[in-house]
Amino acid sequence: MNEILLKKIFSENMTQFQAWGNYVTNTILEALIEQNEREILKIEPKSRVKDISSFIEKALYRGKNYTDPINEITDKVGTRFVVLLANDIKKIENVIQNNSSIWTFSKDRDYEIEKEQNPTIFGYQSVHYVVKNVLPLSYNGVEIEQNISCEIQIRTLLQHAYSEVTHDTIYKPSTKTDPKMIRKIARSMALMETADENFTQVFEEIEKMKNEEQKILTIFRRRYESIFTPNFNEKLNSLILGSFFNDLQAISPDQLNQFLKENNFIEENIKDRAASSLLFSQPIILGIYFLVQTIPYKVKKYWPLTMPELEPFYYELGISLDR
Numbered sequence: 001m002n003e004i005l006l007k008k009i010f011s012e013n014m015t016q017f018q019a020w021g022n023y024v025t026n027t028i029l030e031a032l033i034e035q036n037e038r039e040i041l042k043i044e045p046k047s048r049v050k051d052i053s054s055f056i057e058k059a060l061y062r063g064k065n066y067t068d069p070i071n072e073i074t075d076k077v078g079t080r081f082v083v084l085l086a087n088d089i090k091k092i093e094n095v096i097q098n099n100s101s102i103w104t105f106s107k108d109r110d111y112e113i114e115k116e117q118n119p120t121i122f123g124y125q126s127v128h129y130v131v132k133n134v135l136p137l138s139y140n141g142v143e144i145e146q147n148i149s150c151e152i153q154i155r156t157l158l159q160h161a162y163s164e165v166t167h168d169t170i171y172k173p174s175t176k177t178d179p180k181m182i183r184k185i186a187r188s189m190a191l192m193e194t195a196d197e198n199f200t201q202v203f204e205e206i207e208k209m210k211n212e213e214q215k216i217l218t219i220f221r222r223r224y225e226s227i228f229t230p231n232f233n234e235k236l237n238s239l240i241l242g243s244f245f246n247d248l249q250a251i252s253p254d255q256l257n258q259f260l261k262e263n264n265f266i267e268e269n270i271k272d273r274a275a276s277s278l279l280f281s282q283p284i285i286l287g288i289y290f291l292v293q294t295i296p297y298k299v300k301k302y303w304p305l306t307m308p309e310l311e312p313f314y315y316e317l318g319i320s321l322d323r
Contacts, residue, residue, distance in 0.1 A: 003056060006056060006059060006060070006070070007052060007056060010052055010056075010076075011052065013070070013076075015142055016142055016143065016148065017049045017076050017077040017148065018077060019139045019140060019144055020077060020139070020144050020150055021047025021048065021049065021077035021078065021079055021150050022139065023133075023139045023144070024047065024079055024103070024131055024150045024152065025046065027099060027102065028045070028081065028092060028095050028096065028152075029045065031095040032095065037091055040083045040084065040088040040092075041081060041082065041083060042082050042083060042157050043080075043160070045079055045080060045082075046079065047078065047079040047150070048078060048079070049076065049077045050075060050076050055069075058073060059073060071147075071149075073149075074108070074130040074151055075130075075149075076149065077148075077151070078151040078153065079150065079153070080153040080154075080160075081152070081153070082155060082156070082157055083154070083155075083157070084156065084157055084199075085156060085196060085199055085200050086156055086196050086200060088156075089127055089154050089155070092152075092154050093127065093154065096129050096131065101134070102133065103131040103132055103133050103134060104134060105129050105131045105132075106129065107127070107129055108128045108129065108130050126154065126155040126163065127153070127154040127155065128151060128153055128154075129154070130150070130152070131152060132147045132150075133146060133148055134146070156196055158192040158195060159196075161192070162188060162192055212245075212249070213238065213241055213245075216241060216245075217237060217241065217283060217284065219251070219252075219253055219256065220248075220256070220283040220284055220286045222253075223253070223256055223257070223283070224270075224282075224283035224285075224286055225283075227270050227271065228274045228281070230283050231274070231281035231282075232281075232282065232283070233278060233281075233282060236279070236282055237282055237283065237284045239305075240287070240288065240304060240305075241287075242304075244287070244291055244298075244299070244302065247291055247295060247298070248284075248287045248291070256286060256290065259289070259290050260286070263289070263293075265316065266286075266289050266316075288310075288313055292313045292314055292317055292319060293319065296314065296319050300321060307321075
């Protein structure tokens, strides 16, 4: 197939290529939204049709010996999903693999496998899928033929940064023959890989801490809801919880109930003030009362808000702030 004819065929099909890329992108996005995973994306995904000159160069000038480049080249249109951590890549892979009624898929590149096969090499890292529609379809007024390919790239933010920096330079002859440059590029990828592993561990620890925080807050929230409907402010609750985490964690539901029974004025105070005070509409306020009575000096020392907000608790419990 000559270049003129190939350009003509590609140009005539660009609209349906773009429509298929848009369909793939939006299908994955909708699935992530449904699963409450939309926030894992750090760059807005957008499909893009290959530039005609890039397509011709790949089809005719790289010695690939394509017999039918329009159908054999699978990245005529592509989309990219950039996530924060390597663990998030699996979530998008699951979406791709769970839509087999819409498309067939092949996993054409997996950096995890490449690392196992070449453990001493640090280079471009990404996961690539190619999906092809099982049936013809119409999308946004565009008819899409059966078996149109779309390449899906999935990578972390650090992997994306590496790709953006090196993509246009690493294949240049001057770069290939410069060992110092190659080593710097490899070293950068090694550092990024280490950073990703460290970030993953940090986020795992953060998730564990969040789970523990939720367990503590659940105790106070359930008891508070028997008094008043909370106007829950996550930041305010977390701020106080973080200041007295171990002390609040040690309070059992039975201890809390007994404390409120012995100090029944607390429930009335909450009912009177919760509608007009953000602090008093937070479940964690029950813990503040408890700690002011049991460890007043420590509460005063580590209180994260202003002292005027703390004073009423001491006054109502008959405890001196100087204690």
